[in-house]
Amino acid sequence: MWPVIMGFARTYAVYITWPVAAVVGVIGYNFETIVRKDKNTPWKTKSIQEERDERKLKDLEETKDVTEVDSLKAKTFVPKTILGRNG
Template identity: 40%
Template sequence: MNQILIRVVSRYAPIITFPVAVILGFIGYSFETAITDKKTPYLENSIEDQREKRFMNNPESEYHTNIPKNIFERNDPKNLK
């Protein structure tokens, strides 16, 4: 009897587990949505646009003045403190 039960369960396991997983996932998603009320705020400008504006408004910033001319100046040990 046990061998027949094991064969039936092993044969139909994917058919049984997928709907169970979908139902449990839906319940968990609904529960999490009900508990947490986190909303992502809408940005008027993208982060890249905000960064570009900030750098353009302040041209004397460290970013504009210390741009290395080549790769060897990027990690110059003389400039490290």
């Protein structure tokens, strides 16, 4: 009997799982709309790229002068131990 059931399930797996997935999706969608506090999804007025560009410009304005760099002889950019390296 089990081989017949497994053969049927293997043959018609798409026809069995698709309606189950659709029902679970509809229930989840409706549950999320009930649980969600604000009913309207807030849309961004600026794109992610514009926000990133503004943030980078703000960071550049707040930082010190980029022409003043540390001495290369001091080697402050080299980690003191092998554990501090990145790769």
